[in-house]
Amino acid sequence: MEAYKNHQSIAALMNRNNVDTDQIVPKQFLKKVERTGFGAHLFHDWRFNPDGSENITFELNKPSFKGATILVTGDNFGCGSSREHAPWAIADYGFNTIISTSFADIFYNNCFKNSILPLVVDSAKLDALMDEIAANEGVSFSVDLENQTVTTPAGNDFSFEVEPFRKHNMLNGLDDIGLTLAHEDKISTFESTQKQNMPWLWREA
Amino acid sequence: MHNVNAKTLYEKIWEAHLVHHEPGQAPLLYVDRHLMHEVTSPQAFEGLKIANRPVRNPHSILATLDHCVPTKDRNKPIADPIAKKQVETMIANCETHGLSLYDMDNPNNGVIHIVVPEHGFVHPGMVTVCGDSHTATHGAFGALAFGIGTSEVEHVMATQTLPQEKSKSMLVRVDGALSEFCTAKDIALSVIGKIGTAGGNGHVIEFSGEAVRALSMEGRMTLCNMAIEAGARAGMIAPDQKTYDYLQGKEFAPKGADWEMALDYWKSLPSDEGAFFDTTVALQGNDIAPQVSWGTSPEQVAPVTSTVPTPESFSDNNKALACKSALNYMGLAGGTKITDIEIDYAFIGSCTNGRIEDFRSAAKVARGTTVAPGVTAIAVPGSYHVKVQAEEEGLDKIFLDAGWEWRDPGCSMCLAMNGDELKDGQRCASTSNRNFEGRQGKGGRTHLVSPAMAAAAAAAGKFVDISANNAS
Numbered sequence: 001m002e003a004y005k006n007h008q009s010i011a012a013l014m015n016r017n018n019v020d021t022d023q024i025v026p027k028q029f030l031k032k033v034e035r036t037g038f039g040a041h042l043f044h045d046w047r048f049n050p051d052g053s054e055n056i057t058f059e060l061n062k063p064s065f066k067g068a069t070i071l072v073t074g075d076n077f078g079c080g081s082s083r084e085h086a087p088w089a090i091a092d093y094g095f096n097t098i099i100s101t102s103f104a105d106i107f108y109n110n111c112f113k114n115s116i117l118p119l120v121v122d123s124a125k126l127d128a129l130m131d132e133i134a135a136n137e138g139v140s141f142s143v144d145l146e147n148q149t150v151t152t153p154a155g156n157d158f159s160f161e162v163e164p165f166r167k168h169n170m171l172n173g174l175d176d177i178g179l180t181l182a183h184e185d186k187i188s189t190f191e192s193t194q195k196q197n198m199p200w201l202w203r204e205a
Numbered sequence: 206m207h208n209v210n211a212k213t214l215y216e217k218i219w220e221a222h223l224v225h226h227e228p229g230q231a232p233l234l235y236v237d238r239h240l241m242h243e244v245t246s247p248q249a250f251e252g253l254k255i256a257n258r259p260v261r262n263p264h265s266i267l268a269t270l271d272h273c274v275p276t277k278d279r280n281k282p283i284a285d286p287i288a289k290k291q292v293e294t295m296i297a298n299c300e301t302h303g304l305s306l307y308d309m310d311n312p313n314n315g316v317i318h319i320v321v322p323e324h325g326f327v328h329p330g331m332v333t334v335c336g337d338s339h340t341a342t343h344g345a346f347g348a349l350a351f352g353i354g355t356s357e358v359e360h361v362m363a364t365q366t367l368p369q370e371k372s373k374s375m376l377v378r379v380d381g382a383l384s385e386f387c388t389a390k391d392i393a394l395s396v397i398g399k400i401g402t403a404g405g406n407g408h409v410i411e412f413s414g415e416a417v418r419a420l421s422m423e424g425r426m427t428l429c430n431m432a433i434e435a436g437a438r439a440g441m442i443a444p445d446q447k448t449y450d451y452l453q454g455k456e457f458a459p460k461g462a463d464w465e466m467a468l469d470y471w472k473s474l475p476s477d478e479g480a481f482f483d484t485t486v487a488l489q490g491n492d493i494a495p496q497v498s499w500g501t502s503p504e505q506v507a508p509v510t511s512t513v514p515t516p517e518s519f520s521d522n523n524k525a526l527a528c529k530s531a532l533n534y535m536g537l538a539g540g541t542k543i544t545d546i547e548i549d550y551a552f553i554g555s556c557t558n559g560r561i562e563d564f565r566s567a568a569k570v571a572r573g574t575t576v577a578p579g580v581t582a583i584a585v586p587g588s589y590h591v592k593v594q595a596e597e598e599g600l601d602k603i604f605l606d607a608g609w610e611w612r613d614p615g616c617s618m619c620l621a622m623n624g625d626e627l628k629d630g631q632r633c634a635s636t637s638n639r640n641f642e643g644r645q646g647k648g649g650r651t652h653l654v655s656p657a658m659a660a661a662a663a664a665a666g667k668f669v670d671i672s673a674n675n676a677s
Binding site: 017018020022023026027028030031032033034035045074075076079080081082083084085087102104105106109110113114163164165166168176177179180181183184186187190191194198199200201203 | 224225229230231233235237244245247248251256258272273285287288290291294336337338340351352353354355356357359360363364365366368370372402403406407433436437438459463464466467470502523526527620621622639641642643644647
């Protein structure tokens with residue numbers, strides 16, 4: 001997994017609540033067996049007209065948001081399905097940071113597997129950040145994962161929370177599976193104990 | 206006031222599955238059962254191959270083909286080349302790793318969350334995962350069952366564990382009794398309508414109360430299935446005699462002396478008296494009427510006896526805006542009676558309502574009726590076993606005589622990945638679980654209902670208050 005680096009970038013504004021995973025990546029794109037190339041499908045039904053041309057009224061198609069790695073959006077982002085294709089699309093498109101008041105649980109977990117940092121702020125702060133972008137599209141925010149802060153030109157700075165374990169893995173681009181397998185002996189011990197105490201779980205069918 | 210030694214069902218399962226927890230790391234939870242389907246697994250198998258890691262416990266895995274499979278003309282090759290490749294990839298991967306797969310030629314084939322209980326694969330107290338949010342279904346057995354992403358699918362295959370943060374607990378009590386016209390689906394929609402699609406965020410829900418206890422195992426599966434739509438990590442119901450009776454004798458249920466040992470363990474699982482829940486929500490079964498979703502979120506629901514709300518009727522500005530946007534997409538005006546909304550399509554099926562009791566309930570209503578002119582109605586059994594059982598009971602004849610199509614199993618129109626889909630602007634009475642924009646087809650308009658309500662709507666060409674009008 002790519003390590004997350006502190007950086008400064010344009011913040012794109014998508015002022016919508018309850019953006020669900022069917023909007024993030026519609027189901028026809030879930031048939032692919034590869035993990036790559038999903039950026040082309042991000043927000044497909046909003047981003048493109050029926051004839052395939054870009055929908056210029058869709059907020060993320062604004063030239064002022066081109067190159068943004070930070071997405072500022074409304075409540076309950078990522079609700080719905082467990083499809084990891086959603087964060088794959090977001091990361092492949094170019095976002096590595098999402099700021100909202102809340103995220104759906106499964107989506108939140110999936111972000112950390114893909115070097116996307118989901119940041120939770122309160123309503124008042126989200127309103128302030130959205131206002132700042134609306135007043136000055138193309139404005140850049142700075143994200144510092146080490147110190148857990150975000151700074152903005154208008155002074156809407158804030159500190160954010162992130163689990164120490166997740167932070168460490170994101171900063172160092174660590175592979176979850178490798179880390180878990182370092183505890184392989186404990187997994188084996190657990191299984192031996194379970195075989196003894198609950199033998200019916202281990203009978204050959 | 207709670208007893209500090211009292212534990213919830215969730216806590217008991219959590220503690221029994223903790224492999225390792227050290228400061229600075231997420232707790233590592235053991236996974237007993239891993240369910241798989243073709244859509245969320247290919248990249249996980251690819252990851253194993255690249256890292257040269259084997260599947261740790263093949264016997265813990267049960268796989269099926271469900272999302273992309275056609276529900277008719279199954280003797281022909283799959284028309285969509287991308288879907289075809291995805292199905293072939295699953296078959297090859299399962300063969301490589303020696304995994305049990307119910308492919309389309311297998312009499313056990315069907316939707317993952319329907320076939321798994323049919324074979325008694327998930328027991329009370331198990332941690333069960335799948336790359337699918339409706340894994341919550343298996344919480345009906347008193348298991349901790351939840352959806353995961355493809356990276357986590359790979360993680361479970363490689364290590365049989367998952368790093369997991371512990372969730373908060375929510376108790377949803379439904380006391381009283383449901384009317385004869387209401388079902389687990391109506392309880393689910395009422396709960397989501399009450400707490401919202403983010404209401405359960407950060408929580409595992411335990412459903413309890415008289416009306417929940419009164420549900421059959423299939424009803425409990427429908428209810429737990431929808432817990433994810435309330436934003437919860439999982440939905441669980443404590444096991445009881447109904448659970449044990451359902452499991453006994455099934456292929457993967459413990460046998461002989463094992464059964465007695467397992468039973469002892471299962472009986473220790475229900476939440477202790479006085480156990481602490483972070484949040485409690487209470488509903489009365491008697492107050493629940495047949496529900497219909499009117500918007501583009503499962504929380505946008507109303508009793509069939511009422512009207513589509515207006516944006517102004519919402520005091521919360523966000524909900525008002527969401528209403529406005531939904532009404533626009535759904536082509537509905539606030540104030541319209543739900544029973545005046547006409548439909549183009551009816552769909553009975555999905556992991557929510559694709560079981561034999563669902564078809565019995567719908568058939569009771571459909572018997573002797575005819576599908577209204579201009580309406581297409583499809584009945585999609587959740588598995589071949591459901592299909593065979595339904596045919597033994599003559600239910601297929603009831604649907605066919607009424608003008609319904611009787612299909613082979615698959616996820617079908619729930620999420621329209623297999624060619625069963627709505628055209629732009631078409632309106633569907635659907636027994637599935639999500640009504641997001643475009644879910645059943647671009648521009649498609651989904652109304653979530655129970656099977657009996659879908660059958661009644663197909664016959665009338667619009668929604669019907671089945672509690673007032675015995676539509677049979």
